[in-house]
Amino acid sequence: MLLAHEKFLADPLAVRAALVRIEGGPLAVLAPAQRETALLVMAEVLNNVAEHAYGGGHGPVSASLWLCHGQLCGRVLDKGVVPPVFTRGNRYDPATLPEGGFGLGLIRVLTERLVQRRRLGCNVLDFRLAGHNAQDTGDSFLIRHN
Amino acid sequence: MELSIIQTTQARVVATTAARLDAAGVLAFKDRFRAAVADAEGRVILDLGSVNFLDSSGLGAIVAVRRLLPEGVVLELAALTPPVERVFRLTRMDSVFTIHPVVPIGPATAH
Numbered sequence: 001m002l003l004a005h006e007k008f009l010a011d012p013l014a015v016r017a018a019l020v021r022i023e024g025g026p027l028a029v030l031a032p033a034q035r036e037t038a039l040l041v042m043a044e045v046l047n048n049v050a051e052h053a054y055g056g057g058h059g060p061v062s063a064s065l066w067l068c069h070g071q072l073c074g075r076v077l078d079k080g081v082v083p084p085v086f087t088r089g090n091r092y093d094p095a096t097l098p099e100g101g102f103g104l105g106l107i108r109v110l111t112e113r114l115v116q117r118r119r120l121g122c123n124v125l126d127f128r129l130a131g132h133n134a135q136d137t138g139d140s141f142l143i144r145h146n
Numbered sequence: 147m148e149l150s151i152i153q154t155t156q157a158r159v160v161a162t163t164a165a166r167l168d169a170a171g172v173l174a175f176k177d178r179f180r181a182a183v184a185d186a187e188g189r190v191i192l193d194l195g196s197v198n199f200l201d202s203s204g205l206g207a208i209v210a211v212r213r214l215l216p217e218g219v220v221l222e223l224a225a226l227t228p229p230v231e232r233v234f235r236l237t238r239m240d241s242v243f244t245i246h247p248v249v250p251i252g253p254a255t256a257h
Binding site for chain 1: 158203205
């Protein structure tokens with residue numbers, strides 16, 4: 001069941017406006033935790049498109065969210081350059097007070113399926129949100145000192 | 147991103163007034179925070195009670211503004227809403243800040 005579909009030119013203000021539309025629309029029927037997770041993952045993905053795929057410029061982006069067998073899934077399409085890979089690296093030590101690098105980690109910890117591919121000149125990112133039991137440990141952020 | 151400022155006998159309390167601290171608002175937040183704490187001494191408490199959406203850019207800005215504080219001034223956080231607290235917990239940034247459940251209010255003084 002399709003919950004939301006947005007098309008716009010990616011920049012931080014347009015991302016904010018799209019998220020506000022999504023939050024106040026179909027996602028309002030979801031449980032608060034599920035809605036917050038969906039909005040946060042979508043925000044991080046879309047900001048990543050604006051910042052990296054389009055390098056701070058403007059470019060078209062399409063974002064969709066739907067329910068599949070009770071789980072929230074999403075797809076984001078853009079025509080920018082190939083963005084950073086989400087599924088490896090990017091761990092940090094909180095004690096060093098990093099000022100960035102949180103976004104990719106949040107996406108990773110809040111999703112259980114994440115597929116990036118390049119198709120017909122577009123970046124395609126498909127994701128499925130993690131179940132509630134798997135979300136809140138934050139372990140994937142840590143560099144462990146043994 | 148407007149900020150309100152209250153000087154108490156114990157700390158300077160800088161409070162957000164917007165519901166979102168996100169990529170679209172971080173530059174204004176940093177600029178206004180810098181002005182708000184330029185002459186602060188001792189403790190600065192950032193009251194995030196108005197914020198119900200924090201993304202990674204907003205989190206990065208909160209970490210970054212520690213470097214804007216005058217020497218010897220400490221930044222503490224207060225009144226995190228559940229979605230904001232969750233971002234801090236997920237990223238383990240809750241381990242590097244002193245976080246108060248509510249703003250520890252002392253008698254206000256003129257500022």
